[in-house]
Amino acid sequence: MASVVGAPRAAAPKGAARCGPDTGSLEIPACTVVKEYDGFEVREYDTGLMWADAHFDSLSYREASFQGFEACFGYISGANDKNETIEMTGPVRMQPGKQAAPGSAEKWTVSFFVPSKFASRADVPVPLANNMEIEAPARTFKAVAGPFGGFPGERDYQRQLSNLVKAVEAAGLKVASDADVTYAGYSSPFTVIGRHQEVWIDVEAPPTAAA
Structure with a gap:
């Protein structure tokens, strides 16, 4: 996943907006929710994010x-x-x-x-x-489960990931062959109440995604 020195950020794709939990004024990556499924959603993260x-x-x-x-x-x-x-x-x-x-x-x-x-x-x-x-990174499609609260450990994330993969397969989608698994934390370690975490995994472009 190489970066290009000096290259400008690509313009956000049409329909891209804040995705994920409400983080107030905290900036989070723009993306497009391609489709919501039972237990997860698929997001498109376009080029230009760093x-x-x-x-x-x-x-x-x-x-x-x-x-x-x-x-x-x-x-x-x-x-x-x-x-x-x-x-x-x-x-x-x-x-x-x-x-x-x-x-x-x-x-x-x-x-x-x-x-x-x-x-x-x-x-x-x-x-x-x-x-x-x-x-x-290049353009990617990610299946996303969450958000969920608390202070999850690795076993909690692995359980969420296992359930996500099963839901992705049940929906007829395919996990990408070189998929990255991501544990995404939106809350400070010092935040106790109202914490937000997600699990992401790369998937192949769903049929509803724009080329």
């Missing part, structure tokens, strides 16, 4: 969550080449990778959504941390 990714080898979800939040918070607090403070956005993405062997560390990517005020990749402050990079 994320600051932090990569870790972690032995647990909890460890990756702590490391990722610390890295992303450092980045938006000025640990970038412009020493610029960047406003908080949502969601924070957590994407589990693969283990090299049973019991070994798992590769995780924890990401901060880059605010839309940065018009192009060249405008985005570059992270100083060696394990961080700016990503500009």
